[in-house]
Amino acid sequence: MQTYACPTKQFTRRSFCLSTLMLAVSLHGSSAAVHAQDVLRIPYVADIGTFDPDNGFETGAVSAINNVYEGLVQYEPGSTRIVGLLAQSWEISDNGLTYTFHLINGVKFHDGTAFNAGAVIESFGRRRDRGLILSYFLANVKDMRAPDDSTVVLTLGHPQPSLLDALSSPWGPKIISPVALARHDNGDFATTWLNEHAVGTGPFKLAEFKRGQRYVLERNEDYWGDKPFFRQIFISIVPDISQQILQLQAGAIDAVPINYPFAQLTSLPAGLEITAVPSMIPYDLFVKPNSPLDDADVRKAILAAINPALWVKDAFGEFASLARSVYPNVMLDPINPIRFPTDFEAAKATIAKHGVVNLVIGLHSAAPSYGRIADLMIAQLALIGVKATAYVLPSGAAYNLKHDPNPPDLLLTIAGPDAAHPENQAKVFFTKDGSLNFFGRALPEADAIVEEAGQLTDVKKRDALYERAGQMYFDAGIVIPLVDVDDVVVHVKGLKNLGLRPVNPPGNIDFATVRWGP
Structure with missing residues (x-):
C-alpha cells in the first residue's frame, strides 16, 4: 500500500505532516462511525460563488447545481x-x-x-x-x-x-x-436569495449552504424520474489536494474529483481506483501579436521544439491524447489533423541563424498541470537555443491580456467550450469578437468561414468548414493546440456510474447516476 510522502528535511515540517496524517486518521475514525452507505462525501477545491443557475459561471459545482435544477x-x-x-x-x-x-x-x-x-x-x-x-x-x-x-x-x-x-x-x-422567484424578488430578480438557496425540479434538494464550510444535498423523494442511489451528498471545501488525498486514504471522503497528481495514478493505494473518460479539456497556447512567433521560420522551429508528442506521456501518462485540431477531439474528428514539424536539427539551425529568441509563457492557473507542461516545453525549447520562462498570471489576468501593456508572449490555458457544438469553440476563442479571444487577434477570412459553418445543419459539411477555419487560425500563429486531457476521478473502489460528461468541467460527478456497485 502506498503511503503519503511527507517532507523530512526539517523537524517542524515532519511534525506538521505527522499531525496532518493523524488528523486524517481522526477524521476517518469520527466519520466511519456516522458514515452511511447512502451518503456520498465529495470535496471541492474551491468554494461555490453562487448557486444561482443564471448568474454565475461555476465550474466545480456544476453537477451540484444541475442535480438541483x-x-x-x-x-x-x-x-x-x-x-x-x-x-x-x-x-x-x-x-x-x-x-x-x-x-x-x-x-x-x-x-x-x-x-x-x-x-x-x-x-x-x-x-x-x-x-x-x-x-x-x-x-x-x-x-x-x-x-x-x-x-x-x-x-x-x-x-x-x-x-x-x-x-x-x-x-x-x-x-x-x-x-x-416572486417570493424572493426584492427588486433584484431574486439574485441575492438564489446565491445561497434553490428551488428546482431536480433529483436533489439544496438542504444546507454553509459558505466556505459545507454544502448538503438531500434526495428529492418526490422526484419525477429515476430516484438517485444516495440519500445525501455531503460536500466539503478542501482547497489543498494533499489534504484531499490524505482524507481519501483515511476513509473520510469518497473521491478526489480533480487534480490528483498524474504521476501518482500508476501506483494508487489499495482500495482506490480511477474512473477516466475522454473530455473537452484542451490545453492550448494563445499567441500575442508582435511576438517572436510572428516570424514564420521562428514559429516553425518553436513548434518543432514544443511538439506535444515529445512530452505528453511525461506530463499525463496514459490520460491525455494529442490535439488533432483547434477543437477538442471529442467535438470534432478532423479529416486532416494538425501536424507539428519534427526536424529538430533544422529548428536549431533556424534559431542559430535568427539570433537570440526569448519567450515568456503566462500560465492561466497555478494548478500543477500548467507548471508541468511549461517546464517540459521550456526544456525542449532550450534544446534548440530558445530561452523561455514561465510565470503564473494573477487571478483573472488572462481575461484582460488584450489590454495588458506587457503581456506574456504565450498564454497556456485550458480552452474548454461551454457546449459541444464547434461554434461554441470558434466564436468564443478564435473569432474577432470572441469573449475569450485573449489577445484580441483577428483573421477575417477564417471568421467568415466560421460564420458560414454556423448556419449549416449538415454535420459533415459543417465540420469540414470549421476544420478549415481552425487550420487557418493555427497556420496564422494565433493558437497552438497541444493536448486533450481526460477527466480523471480517483475514488473508493466500488463507486460506479459517475456520469461524467465530456462538456462538463473535470470532476463533476453526476449525483443522480453514481452508486455503489460490484
Missing part, C-alpha cells in the same frame, strides 16, 4: 448526444427559426409548485432579460410562447443550429420555481 434537454452521460430532460420531445421548423418543446407532465418543484410551460417562460425570461451573467445563452431567442401548459415555443432571430447544444450545456438555462 433541470433544463429542457441535456447531454447524455459520457456523450455529446442530446436527450430530453424536462422536454420529452421537440420539433424544429423547416426554416430553423421555431423550436417547439413538449414538456413532461406531473413534475413538481421542490416547493410543491407544479412545473408547466409558464414556469419555463418565466425562467427563460429571467435569464435573457435581466442582465444576468449567462444571458447570452438565449440572446437569439426573440419570442417565447406557452400555447398550453405542456408546450413551449421559442422563435429565433436567425437560424441557430447550435441552439440545442446551448440548451444542453452544463451552464444552459434551468427552470426555477416561479413561486420562489
Whole structure:
C-alpha cells in the first residue's frame, strides 16, 4: 500500500505532516462511525460563488447545481448526444427559426409548485432579460410562447443550429420555481436569495449552504424520474489536494474529483481506483501579436521544439491524447489533423541563424498541470537555443491580456467550450469578437468561414468548414493546440456510474447516476 510522502528535511515540517496524517486518521475514525452507505462525501477545491443557475459561471459545482435544477434537454452521460430532460420531445421548423418543446407532465418543484410551460417562460425570461451573467445563452431567442401548459415555443432571430447544444450545456438555462422567484424578488430578480438557496425540479434538494464550510444535498423523494442511489451528498471545501488525498486514504471522503497528481495514478493505494473518460479539456497556447512567433521560420522551429508528442506521456501518462485540431477531439474528428514539424536539427539551425529568441509563457492557473507542461516545453525549447520562462498570471489576468501593456508572449490555458457544438469553440476563442479571444487577434477570412459553418445543419459539411477555419487560425500563429486531457476521478473502489460528461468541467460527478456497485 502506498503511503503519503511527507517532507523530512526539517523537524517542524515532519511534525506538521505527522499531525496532518493523524488528523486524517481522526477524521476517518469520527466519520466511519456516522458514515452511511447512502451518503456520498465529495470535496471541492474551491468554494461555490453562487448557486444561482443564471448568474454565475461555476465550474466545480456544476453537477451540484444541475442535480438541483433541470433544463429542457441535456447531454447524455459520457456523450455529446442530446436527450430530453424536462422536454420529452421537440420539433424544429423547416426554416430553423421555431423550436417547439413538449414538456413532461406531473413534475413538481421542490416547493410543491407544479412545473408547466409558464414556469419555463418565466425562467427563460429571467435569464435573457435581466442582465444576468449567462444571458447570452438565449440572446437569439426573440419570442417565447406557452400555447398550453405542456408546450413551449421559442422563435429565433436567425437560424441557430447550435441552439440545442446551448440548451444542453452544463451552464444552459434551468427552470426555477416561479413561486420562489416572486417570493424572493426584492427588486433584484431574486439574485441575492438564489446565491445561497434553490428551488428546482431536480433529483436533489439544496438542504444546507454553509459558505466556505459545507454544502448538503438531500434526495428529492418526490422526484419525477429515476430516484438517485444516495440519500445525501455531503460536500466539503478542501482547497489543498494533499489534504484531499490524505482524507481519501483515511476513509473520510469518497473521491478526489480533480487534480490528483498524474504521476501518482500508476501506483494508487489499495482500495482506490480511477474512473477516466475522454473530455473537452484542451490545453492550448494563445499567441500575442508582435511576438517572436510572428516570424514564420521562428514559429516553425518553436513548434518543432514544443511538439506535444515529445512530452505528453511525461506530463499525463496514459490520460491525455494529442490535439488533432483547434477543437477538442471529442467535438470534432478532423479529416486532416494538425501536424507539428519534427526536424529538430533544422529548428536549431533556424534559431542559430535568427539570433537570440526569448519567450515568456503566462500560465492561466497555478494548478500543477500548467507548471508541468511549461517546464517540459521550456526544456525542449532550450534544446534548440530558445530561452523561455514561465510565470503564473494573477487571478483573472488572462481575461484582460488584450489590454495588458506587457503581456506574456504565450498564454497556456485550458480552452474548454461551454457546449459541444464547434461554434461554441470558434466564436468564443478564435473569432474577432470572441469573449475569450485573449489577445484580441483577428483573421477575417477564417471568421467568415466560421460564420458560414454556423448556419449549416449538415454535420459533415459543417465540420469540414470549421476544420478549415481552425487550420487557418493555427497556420496564422494565433493558437497552438497541444493536448486533450481526460477527466480523471480517483475514488473508493466500488463507486460506479459517475456520469461524467465530456462538456462538463473535470470532476463533476453526476449525483443522480453514481452508486455503489460490484
